Amino acid sequence: LDESRLIPTLVLAAWLAPLASFAVVAIASSVLHRVRGAVAPAAARAIAQVCTGSLATSFLLALAALAAWIRLAGVGGHAATQPPVVGEWFTFIDVGSLRLSAGYYIDALTLVMATLVTFVALCIHVYALGYLDDELADDGLVTDLEARQAGGAFVVRPGRLHRFYQHLALFTFSMLGIVVAWNVAMTFVFWELVGASSYLLIGFYYERPAAARAAAKAMLVNRIGDVGMLVAIALLWSLFGTLDYEPLFAAIGPWLEANPTSAGLLTFAGVALFCGAIGKSAQAPLWSWLPDAMQGPTPVSALVHSATMVAAGVFLTARVYPLLTADALSVVAAVGAVTLLLGAVLAVSAGDLKRVLAYSTISQLGYMVLGLGLGGWTASTLHLVTHATFKALLFLAAGAVIHGAHSGDLGSLGGLRKRMPLTTAAMLVGALALVGAGVPLLGIGLSGFYSKDMLFEQAIAFSRANPGGGWAFWAPTVGAALTAFYITRLWLLTFAGEPRSDGSRNAHESGKTMLVPMAALLLAAVAVAWTLPGGLSANALLESASLAPASRSGSEWFEVSIPTEAAAHATEIKRLAAFVALGATVCGFVAAVALDRLGRLTDPPTARLARALDLTWVPAVNRAVAGACRRVGWATSRWGDATVIDRGFGAFAAALALSGGAVLARLQTGNVRQYIVLLVLAVVIVGSLALGLTYRWAEGA
């Protein structure tokens, strides 16, 4: 079995394993023995273990596929790029030139992502067994202390751990679908499926009004971006007649040469496609659903809303990279720069542990999007990988805190380092990886160090190549200082000082089921970007898959030039980037510690501004936009529909039909003999016409 057939088979198996466990749980949970409406705790636990086992299988298969790829492509240093393994599995529609089918487009990015998704998902599966143990009450009933019935009593409901694992399996399957998809349509299908499973997972505690609202909000906000994606799909199909990535990428160059004046159309398609990424990756202006999505259980926040699903937008942008013109990339970069600053500013003053991390996720996604916009394909995808590991670790540690201290409010936590030493260490490592701690001169650091430095290199290269490109340098620099500030603040408020509530005073360390996945993620967060002997590293793997073209045309409007990644790796830029990143981080760290000494960390000076932004301005803007939309809709329905369509066209059509009917009704005299005359006349006329035409035709022939 050679690699080009082995790899798709392994990937297919890894992809379908979660679907299988989804189906098994769906069937099993309807036939299982129930106690008072709840699946028996032992059965629910067995279901969770089955799902975890299937996910472990999936992870091993993905890892095997990655190993087979490395053997095929021979990664080491700057290895020659290996063309992707592409093929078709199943055709859904084949009409004319439209052919929609499920297939695979496998390159190093696909395999790295598949391994990453299954790895994080596996950790989450194990962790959730400990985190959600109160779903496994002996009598099968759970009292939800955050949801009240109409009378004011707490909601008591059957435990639903099995549902949680069912949704997780569906999510993993959908996410892997996006990763292997070989055309835009297939990507879109699984794009919507992860949206649906995200809805189910955010709304896991659907008795809580906030959770139900957050789930609906996530669904609705994402629809806005998806409209853009649909427009892009239609446009791409009409321009190129295909939706498959490989022919699309091949068609771009010749198409631009043949239609040099139509590059704007391609820019439009690229920006429209990026709209989908704006929604899914919570970029400005569609970010507000992500902080609310923290209403879901913390394992979900770790897997879906920080490590994988929200990174799908970045993945999509990286996947369709050859389609993006320089103008489209400028839009991407601008959105990323705004988002990374916005997320960081909001994270600085958020008062809830998970909310800080949510804003941090938004900010980090902004970094990735900015990097893609500046031409740093490898830098961004590497940051995607490293961010997934350390942010999942941070979330799991936050979950351990919430599980142990029964609160996520930064004002009431504190002093947990004595009670939860392991969680404290995990959070510390995660925070260090987030700020990109490392030794610039030796080039050794935690995972975030490598990816963040590469992003800075790209930013410096870009701002040097473009006059007026200084913003591309200052946005990530200020962002890095803010990142260091908010994560130091988070750690100090949670673990340092003295406990500020009874919950924190009586906090307890988590059990093994939660600590083991945290340890696995901790190792990954430290070492995922390291280079193995022989030159094998995530960086080299991704570099070999890079879809960034050597040069990029199509900058009609902004007149930017996108630097190549090789140009950004110049020694001098590298050194500058390392020191800038370190300097900004130290500034942020010192500021946070200084504020801590002054005792103002829970309420930093910027808090009032940021809170006003978070709680007043942004919702006000959202409301204004929603109000404007509603007004437009109202005007359309009131004036356009009721007046123009109903009273105008509708009444006209009705009058036409009525008067036409009245005229024609006069023919219906009811006189049989007249009918006969008309009938005969008609036969004579039609018959003689037909005869005459036939004769002429026969004579002509």
Next chain:
Amino acid sequence: MMAHHGPFAAPILASLLSEPAGVAHYMAVGAVLFTAGVMSMAVKRNLLGVLMGVELVLNGAIVNFVAIGSPYLRGDDASVGLDGQLMALFAIVLAAAEAAVALGIALNYYHTVGSVDVDQATQLRG
């Protein structure tokens, strides 16, 4: 040679009287029967008269069938020559059935309207 008056009519009609009896003569009879039937359907106010017109129309068609199908009249013996007669028999049987139905309708009409004048049937006027 005669002047060319039209695609069909002039040479055929002109020779009808001088030729021995052939297909054309029978078809002329059929045409007369057909026209008489249509005329009586259009002009007669008595429902039974209209029915008779229908029968005449059918008979005109049957005469045409027989004439065109007959090998003797056409002067060739290429076929056995029973197609036209068979068709005619079919049409006669069908005409009998149709006459039964039509008489039933006529009877009902008389019961409903109280007359056999077709001009009084104006209920379906638009």
